[in-house]
Amino acid sequence: xxxxxxxxxxxTAIARRAFKQLWIGAAAWALVFGxxxxxxxxxxxxxxxxxxxxHQLAVTTGGDTGLAVLLGPVSSIDTVGGYTVxxxxxxxxxxxxxxxxxxxxxxxxxxxxxxxxQLLLAGNTRPARATAATLGALGAAVAIVFxxxxxxxxxxxxxxxVGFGVGEAVLYAxxxxxxxxxxxxxxxxxxxxxxxxxxxxxLGIGAFGLSFIVRMLADSGPHARxxxxxxxxxxxxxxxxxxxxxxxxxxxxxxxxxxLSGAAIVLASRRDAGAGMLAARDMSSLRPFGLxxxxxxxxxxxFPVLSAWLAGAAAAAFVFGIIVxxxxxxxxxxxxxxxxxxxxxxxxxxxxxxxxxxxVATLVALVPASQIGAASDEETSGRLxxxxxxxxQRARLFAGRLLLSGAAIALSGLLxxxxxxxxxxxxxxxxxxxxxxxxxLNVVPTALVTLGIGALLLSVAPRRAAGTxxxxxxxxxxxxxxxxxxxxxxxxxxxxxxxxxxxxPAQRAxxxxxxxxxxxxxxxxxxxxxxFGQRDVQRA
Amino acid sequence: xxxxxxxxxxxxxxxxxxxxxxxxxxxxxxxxFGYLGPNGAGKSTTIALLLGFIRPTSGAARxxxxxxxxxxPAIHRRLAYVPSEANLWPSLTGGEALQFLGxxxxxxxxxxxxxxxxxxxxxxxxxxxxYSHGNRQKILLIAAFASRAELLxxxxxTTGLDPLMEQVFRACVHEAHDRGQTVLLSSHILSxxxxxxxxxxxxxxGRIIETGHLEALRGxxxxxxxxxxxxxxxxxxxxxxxxxxVVDGQTIECDVTGSMTALVRALAAAGVKNMTxxxxxxxxxxxxxxxxxxxxxxxxx
Numbered sequence: 001x002x003x004x005x006x007x008x009x010x011x012t013a014i015a016r017r018a019f020k021q022l023w024i025g026a027a028a029w030a031l032v033f034g035x036x037x038x039x040x041x042x043x044x045x046x047x048x049x050x051x052x053x054x055h056q057l058a059v060t061t062g063g064d065t066g067l068a069v070l071l072g073p074v075s076s077i078d079t080v081g082g083y084t085v086x087x088x089x090x091x092x093x094x095x096x097x098x099x100x101x102x103x104x105x106x107x108x109x110x111x112x113x114x115x116x117x118q119l120l121l122a123g124n125t126r127p128a129r130a131t132a133a134t135l136g137a138l139g140a141a142v143a144i145v146f147x148x149x150x151x152x153x154x155x156x157x158x159x160x161x162v163g164f165g166v167g168e169a170v171l172y173a174x175x176x177x178x179x180x181x182x183x184x185x186x187x188x189x190x191x192x193x194x195x196x197x198x199x200x201x202x203l204g205i206g207a208f209g210l211s212f213i214v215r216m217l218a219d220s221g222p223h224a225r226x227x228x229x230x231x232x233x234x235x236x237x238x239x240x241x242x243x244x245x246x247x248x249x250x251x252x253x254x255x256x257x258x259x260l261s262g263a264a265i266v267l268a269s270r271r272d273a274g275a276g277m278l279a280a281r282d283m284s285s286l287r288p289f290g291l292x293x294x295x296x297x298x299x300x301x302x303f304p305v306l307s308a309w310l311a312g313a314a315a316a317a318f319v320f321g322i323i324v325x326x327x328x329x330x331x332x333x334x335x336x337x338x339x340x341x342x343x344x345x346x347x348x349x350x351x352x353x354x355x356x357x358x359x360v361a362t363l364v365a366l367v368p369a370s371q372i373g374a375a376s377d378e379e380t381s382g383r384l385x386x387x388x389x390x391x392x393q394r395a396r397l398f399a400g401r402l403l404l405s406g407a408a409i410a411l412s413g414l415l416x417x418x419x420x421x422x423x424x425x426x427x428x429x430x431x432x433x434x435x436x437x438x439x440x441l442n443v444v445p446t447a448l449v450t451l452g453i454g455a456l457l458l459s460v461a462p463r464r465a466a467g468t469x470x471x472x473x474x475x476x477x478x479x480x481x482x483x484x485x486x487x488x489x490x491x492x493x494x495x496x497x498x499x500x501x502x503x504x505p506a507q508r509a510x511x512x513x514x515x516x517x518x519x520x521x522x523x524x525x526x527x528x529x530x531x532f533g534q535r536d537v538q539r540a
Numbered sequence: 541x542x543x544x545x546x547x548x549x550x551x552x553x554x555x556x557x558x559x560x561x562x563x564x565x566x567x568x569x570x571x572x573f574g575y576l577g578p579n580g581a582g583k584s585t586t587i588a589l590l591l592g593f594i595r596p597t598s599g600a601a602r603x604x605x606x607x608x609x610x611x612x613p614a615i616h617r618r619l620a621y622v623p624s625e626a627n628l629w630p631s632l633t634g635g636e637a638l639q640f641l642g643x644x645x646x647x648x649x650x651x652x653x654x655x656x657x658x659x660x661x662x663x664x665x666x667x668x669x670x671y672s673h674g675n676r677q678k679i680l681l682i683a684a685f686a687s688r689a690e691l692l693x694x695x696x697x698t699t700g701l702d703p704l705m706e707q708v709f710r711a712c713v714h715e716a717h718d719r720g721q722t723v724l725l726s727s728h729i730l731s732x733x734x735x736x737x738x739x740x741x742x743x744x745x746g747r748i749i750e751t752g753h754l755e756a757l758r759g760x761x762x763x764x765x766x767x768x769x770x771x772x773x774x775x776x777x778x779x780x781x782x783x784x785x786v787v788d789g790q791t792i793e794c795d796v797t798g799s800m801t802a803l804v805r806a807l808a809a810a811g812v813k814n815m816t817x818x819x820x821x822x823x824x825x826x827x828x829x830x831x832x833x834x835x836x837x838x839x840x841x
Contacts, residue, residue: 284667285633287636293643294644386641389620537594539584
């Protein structure tokens with residue numbers, strides 16, 4: 001009997017430990033999700049205050065199959081709820097799915113890769129029970145996202161112009177929670193299949209991509225609509241929250257979560273600790289690429305991550321390019337006015353891209369954050385010591401790493417500009433090529449400032465550098481958006497990195513400001529490089 | 541003799557915690573020098589200071605008569621380092637890691653490296669993430685020995701190695717010694733130090749408490765004496781240098797430090813059937829030093 005009590009304690013401890021790693025992120029995402037929904041609903045009632053303006057928008061956009069394929073349920077765009085769901089659909093489902101899937105592989109497979117999971121299993125528990133406990137913690141984190149999002153939607157819904165009921169808000173939050181719940185379970189399953197975190201995450205991303213494509217196919221026309229039942233994103237869409245409020249698609253979602261979680265728990269008990277159900281390729285002949293210098297090795301090791309960031313920035317800009325088609329129709333004055341709050345002027349297409357590139361700038365500014373994180377991990381894991389014990393100049397090593405990040409930033413900006421131009425071109429909208437590439441490159445100096453901040457932090461406190469840089473970028477975006485929605489908070493803009501970036505192509509980028517920004521970033525990088533050469537190396 | 545490593549009053553403090561306290565050290569060229577101490581004594585801190593990874597709070601260190609901070613790249617071109625934690629790049633294979641380390645060091649004896657891969661039984665096509673801890677350690681050992689560096693800084697280098705590979709490691713150190721390479725071997729595996737080192741320094745709580753040749757260290761430690769007597773054992777407990785006296789009938793055992801003259805006279809008076817003496821092992825020297833010093837200072841830092 002006492003043995004049973006001890007076993008319960010072991011699983012409780014495992015669940016608590018996992019929850020401790022998740023709850024802050026979950027609470028942050030709840031705020032972001034709820035805030036996004038609230039901002040979308042409030043901006044809609046402000047931009048389209050009359051029935052005629054909403055009708056006009058629906059006529060322009062509501063029947064566009066291309067938009068439905070890309071962004072999801074667009075048909076009810078003439079209502080507050082319909083527009084809000086459409087506006088937030090891709091963003092919230094994508095972020096929710098990726099967050100939960102990555103969290104699951106981190107808690108399960110990454111812990112196993114590091115050997116910590118085996119320590120837990122050496123306690124009074126079994127693999128299946130420990131896996132179930134971890135999944136319980138992940139479920140609690142998803143519940144935080146659901147509850148926080150519900151609360152904010154309910155608060156936003158109290159605005160008479162928005163008018164969401166409590167039941168509607170709960171159902172909408174549930175529809176948002178479908179993606180993280182399902183893909184958390186997907187991550188748990190791929191953690192049993194893959195023998196490394198990279199493999200488990202890759203399988204999860206594959207499942208995500210497949211589900212996304214199936215949803216796009218399903219939205220391509222009435223003949224394929226049945227496919228919505230075959231993908232988690234389809235279940236969210238079929239619920240049609242805030243308009244038709246259909247709870248039935250929650251049934252396949254719940255069944256899938258239970259089935260995938262159950263499969264993960266069963267597989268956890270049927271495999272060796274440290275191994276996966278799928279064999280990993282642990283043998284390879286020598287590939288000389290990237291073995292000549294520390295900078296080349298950094299390029300080799302970071303190539304997959306940098307490629308993903310470049311592809312992400314280009315894909316986002318491409319989608320923004322496609323959506324510009326809406327500008328070929330007549331645009332309500334209220335929407336122009338909303339975009340005008342960001343300070344952008346001129347033709348609507350330029351105004352639109354001015355704001356769209358703010359979001360691209362956020363993505364590009366996160367590139368150095370990921371690189372600073374990788375450099376910090378290299379040092380605190382002890383790998384940097386093997387390099388520093390060789391005849392290499394510390395400053396040159398650090399500068400090489402910064403140069404790689406800088407090149408990735410510049411390439412991201414360039415690709416984003418080109419992709420936005422190409423996206424518009426595919427929809428028959430011809431934009432000025434040089435102007436669009438210039439708009440893409442315009443985000444580079446701000447991202448370089450982020451790199452400079454990260455470099456400075458890395459040269460002082462490497463363990464805190466990456467988290468702080470992510471925080472600075474997200475803070476900048478948040479207060480920039482907030483300042484544009486709430487006029488009284490517009491003074492906060494000055495605390496955002498993006499405040500000092502011209503919203504090209506709507507605003508003309510001032511060469512002097514660009515030069516000063518780049519010089520400022522370079523100065524920070526130089527100081528960081530000198531400081532890095534002087535400080536103690538952090539040991540594992 | 542040429543001095544390869546010289547540290548003078550080398551001190552490292554982290555806030556109120558003194559990791560290394562006024563270290564004075566000289567290691568001659570071609571010497572295999574053992575650096576002994578329990579966990580947290582300051583061995584790894586010393587090596588991090590010598591590599592220029594961390595700044596001394598005070599004092600200075602020179603290697604090849606160059607400043608360890610200012611001239612780090614020039615020094616590192618002539619040394620190789622093996623830490624106890626072999627955290628390498630998991631996505632590289634063992635062969636790729638060896639290639640990378642060789643490339644950036646700039647000095648590799650390819651034929652010797654190939655031979656070492658065979659001797660350490662390393663599978664170079666395997667990804668590092670699939671290696672055991674011991675196998676990852678082999679990569680660093682092979683890279684260090686294959687560099688033919690003038691100085692090898694080995695910080696608990698055999699962590700995770702099995703006894704057979706430990707023998708291969710010892711053979712490699714002997715070969716390095718024969719070629720005139722200098723070795724600083726930080727360890728708490730006393731049999732390893734005893735088998736390999738010419739001189740040792742014993743470190744405790746950031747301070748060197750003893751330095752010297754192994755023979756000399758043994759000499760200052762107690763000698764174990766056992767004698768079978770023809771009559772009942774005399775009272776020898778009051779004699780100078782005699783301790784740990786155990787009497788069993790006409791057999792007597794004790795430890796003795798310093799001159800044995802008084803003890804031999806006392807035993808001879810009782811008639812000696814046979815008498816054996818045994819030099820202490822390094823382990824006994826080590827344990828005796830740390831036990832005695834702990835008792836003297838009350839507690840460890």
